């Protein structure tokens with residue numbers, strides 16, 4: 001039991017011999033994963049030993065904890081502090097037990113305000129160790145946290161997550177002149193997108209004025225791996241079938257830890273989302289999150305929803321925009337909703353079998369039948385070597401039919417023409433406008449010329465004057481537009497038979 005004189009017992013942390021883990025490990029962890037915490041309400045020496053050797057030692061800054069600036073956390077601060085503790089308990093085999101301070105018992109982690117003369121110091125904390133300070137977290141009364149609510153998404157909440165990380169035994173992942181031999185992360189990983197123990201926002205240093213538009217609300221990918229290495233994973237957290245719900249009116253910045261079950265990531269909204277279900281995959285979901293310098297967005301949005309290593313999220317559904325999805329090595333049900341939605345398969349086409357099913361397609365890895373994805377409302381499929389349009393009942397069907405009717409059956413295999421048509425259709429051109437575009441591109445010299453060519457494409461023969469004249473008259477009088485006649489020809493069963501539309505529905509149509 002920790003007292004004002006002595007902390008709970010600690011144990012060595014042994015290296016994992018994995019850079020991304022070791023770069024976050026300090027030397028010691030709490031032996032017992034049930035860790036107590038308290039919110040001191042008094043700076044009376046009754047609660048803070050002044051004994052040399054086992055006491056608080058020489059006061060920090062202007063006198064932690066005996067300074068007159070040492071004050072208790074507000075009720076709201078305590079609520080958010082406990083939320084931050086819970087984020088660590090969600091991912092690791094840890095629990096936190098609140099104790100009320102007495103002269104005989106205090107928490108291992110004690111959190112209170114005190115003063116550091118440097119106002120840019122937000123907070124500081126002590127690693128697990130043998131001293132009475134070990135585990136304690138101090139919030140600077142001169143710093144931002146004393147002037148801001150600590151709600152998730154704020155820099156304050158991220159700071160709490162960071163300080164608690166220290167209190168549990170995690171260190172900074174960057175060079176420390178006091179410990180120059182310590183393992184560090186490479187620059188591309190030493191940022192708060194990957195670990196909240198970093199001081200760097202994406203590639204901007206954590207200087208005054210630099211921050212995120214919305215800060216991480218959970219330990220991130222590398223934090224989770226490190227804390228799970230030290231204390232074990234929380235294998236009870238979200239062990240059932242979970243639905244993770246997102247929309248485009250909220251901002252998110254988090255890493256999902258999920259212990260099991262069949263899970264679905266569900267996004268609703270008109271803004272496009274990019275979802276990557278792979279372990280350690282990074283997604284862009286909801287309101288974009290930016291690095292900011294003095295409140296101004298810098299560069300592109302940062303990935304803001306990550307999936308922790310070892311986590312399987314089986315299914316995803318996306319919203320009304322043109323969404324992008326990547327599955328994982330399990331069987332995924334991917335539903336794109338409305339919009340032109342793309343599934344990316346990070347492999348060559350030949351390694352997968354594609355099958356039409358009533359509501360969409362299945363795609364199965366040849367070497368792993370357990371990796372069969374079901375695609376619903378997915379219009380496009382991107383392999384490493386080929387792109388396929390699957391929406392033969394939509395834009396791709398219109399493009400294929402018009403190519404067949406206006407340019408002849410062979411052009412349906414012209415991936416460039418298909419790509420041009422899809423681009424225009426996806427931009428919002430109507431079927432008739434698309435028909436007109438095709439007619440104009442074909443460069444006919446007259447209505448007679450146009451009808452002759454369409455007839456030839458459909459029937460494989462040159463029309464007689466009597467056969468073509470009704471159509472030429474309709475065009476000449478303006479009763480039908482060239483685009484509408486092209487659509488009429490495109491939709492005729494002569495044309496859909498010629499281009500094997502039902503066959504294209506099985507295979508999709510290639511485009512560039």
Ligand SMILES: [Zn+2]
Pocket residue numbers: 162163166172
């Ligand atoms: Zn720190």
